[in-house]
Amino acid sequence: MDHRTKFEGTWIRVRSELMDHVASEGMLPEAVEWYGKNLDYNMTGGKLDRGLSVVKTAQIIKGEELDDNEYYKAAVLGWALELLGACLIVSDDIMDNSTTRRAKPCWYRVPSVGLIAINDAFMLESAIYYLLKKHFRHTPYYVDLLELFHDTTYQTEMGQLMDMTTALEGNFDLNRFSLDKHRLIIIYKTAFYSFYLPVALGMCLTGVPESYTLEGKTVEPYKVALSILLLFGEYFQSQNDFFDFSAPPELVGKIQVGTDIVENKCSWCVNIALALATPEQRKVLDENYGRKDPAAEARVKEVFEAVGVRERFAKYEADMYERLEELIAAIPEGPERGTLKRQIFMIYLEKIPKRVK
Template identity: 55%
Template structure:
């Protein structure tokens, strides 16, 4: 369909995406009210209830919500048709549990990194009168997950599987954070600690498990997929996909347009163990290495510009190397997806939907 010669398909897709997001967002007040009702029922004072409400709303909704919405999308793909209201609610609750896990990580991560802003507003610990109370608030965001799982899934035969998924993924993510903190402390720059092997571990454990595998595995459990081979197959595709996503994120931090990515990249200033610096270190000449060692991780825009200049020089040539990496990753992931046997209830569309969202993205 066209209007004045212009296709309405992109607008229709945008409207559909907005509608799906709104439907997902509309579930959050339901679970927030359940959590607040629980602590009221425990006799908590009014100021504690109000504090927890602010904690929930400041830290959980408001992001891209890709992880949470992916649970709903995957359940729908696996079912092959629209979900009933009850199925949608259950899938959305699982999705919001993933977003609560994300919120828990971010509140703690921002304190560890001494960050100032998150999603365009002050980090939670930087809000008036919060400070170190944010440590306990992070724990309360995590605890909410298990309260909701018990309330809504206790009678399901896959209840323990859900618990194990969240517990194991949390541990994996914290291992990734540990490697990151030990490798690249913001206040002590030592590029000899960096390597592409460490970057791989950080990315897989800190991002890929909870951002890509967890939403799909939760959806698979909800749809009754019990074959462990299906979960191993999903892992074999989603972990490389998650790594590709994070490498892409690292690259865009340096080369993406701020108006597209919604922020000004700070990885160089913050001494991040990113794909960019590790790739540069593995290809740098002695002179280039000297510039990187003298300027990387310094809170100085001139030093940052020197690093960016070296990143683009031969033989490092990050834009060219990223283009090659992206093409190779796409081919590899596509081949893995094509190998999926759909006879066991798994569907290739689960993985292609993820790949289509991230391939060649600019934000």
């Protein structure tokens, strides 16, 4: 049985726990049924990368396969993270007025759902804290888990706020954009939630302490992990931005090729173009970026091609890969259990450059 299949198999039990709990609260039958539909629609069909990363991290730190009890606890944390992802997706789709997600209508677009989806997003998030209380309340790291989820949710919401207010519809002032602003949005909206949280949860579960001594050096593993994983988040989202501009629909996996240009996003590509554009090219960007017009989008892409965004991304990717490789190699590593392992980060390093969205 492969890792994904095994992890997916635990969802049946997790879902049952959630459904039994809402039923035990005396909710009306139609509300319980609705909650089940919410879970089934929004918790299936994803890549599950974040949830799987929790389990993989725990296995790597332990140094051997998790027993059944350990595996299920890791899987619960993985599914709690997937619940956070589902909550963010449901709300994000409403804010973006999106139409499809994972090749089906966004939840709020489903007939009879509409803006009930806002409460459904809250329900998905609240399920996290029921699972944490049920499975980890009597552990010494329960508060650490709560803080990880609360802090990361708050950080992600701050990232979403920065992203939305930077891309306000009708505000076409490209002077508001910069690579520094782009990086800040990425770190808060993507990196904490998609990269640091899965690894930190796996570390917490396996008893990795705040600090330890290895090879005569004091190691602060959570700080080390954070510094590397935020950089992975920056790399990942910049790659996403590049795919949004450059990849054909069959690779992007959407009905249309990317939407960053027409949605006036502070993307990696536009910031690179702004730095390289001639006055004439800058005028084209000013007049066309953010307009919901295919012809305007095409003119922006022509500028991207002309200033060499593709070549710039190839160099950025090579430089970022080398930098991450050096940081991972510098992690003090020994045979001790409960310590940080380079393999955790090598999984990301081996995967991200080869992915296609």
